[in-house]
Amino acid sequence: MPIRSDPAPAAIAPGARGNDALDQADHPASEVLRFGPDQPLRLDSGRQIDHLQIAYQTYGTLNADRSNAILICHALTGDQHVASRHPVTGKPGWWSDMVGSGKPIDTDRYFVICSNVVGSCMGTTGPASTNPATGEPYGLDLPVITIRDMVRAQVKLIDHFGIETLFSVAGGSMGGMQVLQWASTYPERVFSALPIAAGAKHSSQNIAFHEVGRQAVMADPEWRGGRYFREGTSPKKGLAVARMAAHITYLSDDALHRKFGRNLQDRDKPTFGFDADFQIESYLRHQGMTFVDRFDANSYLYLTRAMDYFDLAADFDGRLANAFKGTRTRFCVVSFTSDWLFPTVESKAVVRALNAAAASVSFVEIETDRGHDAFLLDEPELFATIRGFLSSAAHARGIV
Amino acid sequence: MNAPSTQPPRNVARVDHLAIAELVTPGTRVLDVGCGDGQLLTLLEATRGIDGRGIEISQKGVNECVARGLSVIQGDADTDLVDYPDDAFDYVILSQTLQATRRPRHVVEQMLRIGQKAIVSFPNFGNWRIRGLITFTGRMPVTGNLPHTWYDTPNIHFCTIRDFVALCDEVHAKIERGIALNAHGQRIGLNAPWWFWNLFGQQAVFLLSR
Known part of the structure; x- marks a missing residue:
């Protein structure tokens, strides 16, 4: 599939917004992929984004078979700078304990991709991006985005790399929602899936x-x-x-x-x-x-809003198991005992559905008092779980 | 499981696992309830080519299993078996764990709902050594096989082979096969009467169907 990398649309000049952070929306400190109106991003709302920009980071090397790619999906306020210094705050990447050479998501072994989600503000098209039609930031003119729209944009990026099947898709919280969406919508393109501290829907609370x-x-x-x-x-x-x-x-x-x-x-x-x-x-x-x-x-x-709209079972007459019918993806679901935003019961509902779909699923509830944020922190049991799960999946996929 | 199950001595454990493996048709779907560190599942995958899943209550056990590449979920046999659909597996195995469940009857019933067949192995409390210890010391037995004192044992529902056979009757489970192993891990003759099994069996393995 031919991918055209359009020149950057006329954007607001760097510094013109008086805010370093928002310069990132048009001029991200990372790799960028642009699509023109011939390859619009079609959205759940029925609308589309004609000029899609995707900002992303990669770590490690894609092997010759293109079989060792891991897509990391970031959370609500995360970004593509998983293991790179944040261009605005200067802080280490949000998952730099997890991703890197010799880390559980080992960049000596795997090719790691993380893209900023659609709707965010770190370089992938979002409300702070310049709307090429007007030369002004989209603001609320940007169509409402869903988790599935985010995944659709990621598919374009994966296609760009010529990757048929991702070795793994991993993420916590809103990232975990994207993982579940990937596994449900593109089961044949996901060899293994790691939804962490997430759920198949956003609760009323x-x-x-x-x-x-x-x-x-x-x-x-x-x-x-x-x-x-x-x-x-x-x-x-x-x-x-x-x-x-x-x-x-x-x-x-x-x-x-x-x-x-x-x-x-x-x-x-x-x-x-x-x-x-x-x-x-x-x-x-x-x-x-x-x-x-x-x-x-x-x-x-x-x-x-995208998180609020997420309800994977709703697309399958309320039967979550049907979202994973016939899946051959290997799942490892992780929750934390003190997480009350995405409590263990939400993860268990996913596990139950996967069991009912006869999927290959592992589930670990990690004991910690650090709440939902535990997935971002130094949690040895989380590291051990992810390292073990990925290693065995890598063995099954023949990745050395 | 509620607690780590009582593991018999190593050589006996192997025999116990091998006895279970013998009851499993190759290439089937198997759920191991209380799978510990995944030894039995690994054996079954290697020797019987099964598609295996496990449930284990301890985080350590689950992590070991996940690292081995097994599909294991953290859960409790007493409460979580209800989440599985009917006929999800060909075999549901409960190895050395029955005595540690809060509701053994419920667990066996659930196993037979989820699986076409159930395999249960457990230490036989009717063994002559156990009977002897109670009779002659007047205290709860502590042996190499059952190393816990009464107040800190995870094993809250010991039973004898005859007790188990009676439970099978009550839940209308059909005993397809039974294997009793003596203290040396040797099998007790198929033709021996129940009382003989109950007296000399140190462990028992039963294959049940609905």
Whole structure:
């Protein structure tokens, strides 16, 4: 299939937005693939993106058989810089403990691909990207994106590499949703699948939390109906509050208690005011403030919406097992005991469905008090599980 | 499983696994409930070419299995077997685990629902050594085969071979074959009467069908 790499459309000049992070939307610090209107990205909404840009990173070497590729799908606020320094924050890649030479996802052995998802803001087409039709950022003119749309874009990237079957697709949280979507929609192209801390649907409670976040963004007077770039404003306060609320859901009560308890921040007694008296307040404010420097508010709306819409069973008359009917993919499902955003019961529902579909499935519930975020952290049992699962799958696939 | 099962001495364990393997038709689908570190599944895959799955309660066991390339899910036989559809497997195996389940009857019933056939192996509490220990010491037996004291044993539902046969009756399971192994891992003659099996069998393996 011929892939045309179009020249970059007329984009807003670097620096013109007064925000390093949002420059990444048009000028990402990674590889880029562009598609023209002859190869539009068709979306679940019935609309399409005519000028698709995909920003991605790769690690390791694709072997001659093209059989050793692992696609990593990132979470809501993640990006393609899995194991590379973040171009805006300067921090190490979000999964640099997991991906690299000699790491569980071993780049000496596997060819690792990670692309920024559609709707995000790190270089793949999203609301902060310049709309070639107008020369302005898309804003809310971008069609609503679904998890399946993200996967469709990834398929284009995989096709570009000439990879018939991915050795593995792995990801946590929203990344895990993409893994399940891949396995369901393209079973013959996925040799093994690793959905971590995810589920086959977004629960009512999860949607509720996302709605709080979106309302916080949209209630910020600087949001301006999503046209803040044009108006020279920035809904930082709203986005920071959204991040603060969400961040609580990524941690567990025990972890918060262990880290902060009721400790006061740089003071001996309460101030009888509304300053950040408690360490947890100060921590959340910091989380909120640093987040807005690297993320686009409209992207936050689009991606949370994509997660809310995700319900894999809904496409199969509510029978999740049918989403995996006849699959030959090897699955390894992982959950964490203290994750209340995607609790173990969600993973077990996936495992049950896979069992009913007679799929090859392993399932590990890892004991930790670190909550949903555990998939990003140094969790030895997670590393051991992924290393073991991939090694045995590699053996079965004949990867040396 | 609720807890690690009592593993008999190594040489006996092998015989026990081999006895199970003999009951499994090659190329079938097998679920091993309480599969531990995956030894039996590995043996069955190697010698019988089965398509195997496992359930194991311990994270360590599951990780060892996953690293071996087995498809094993972390779960509890007492609660998680209900999640499997009817007739999902040709064989459902419960090896040295029955005595550690909270509801052995429920587990056996579920096994026969999920599998066309069930294979159950367990230590025989009716063995003469056990009887002797209780009779002469007046205390719960602790042996090489059953090394736990009564207060810290995972084995909460010991039974004898006759007890198990009675349970099969109650759940209307048909005993297709039975194998009793003595303390040396040798098989007790097929023609021996139940009382003889119950007295001299240290372990038993049963193949059941509905």
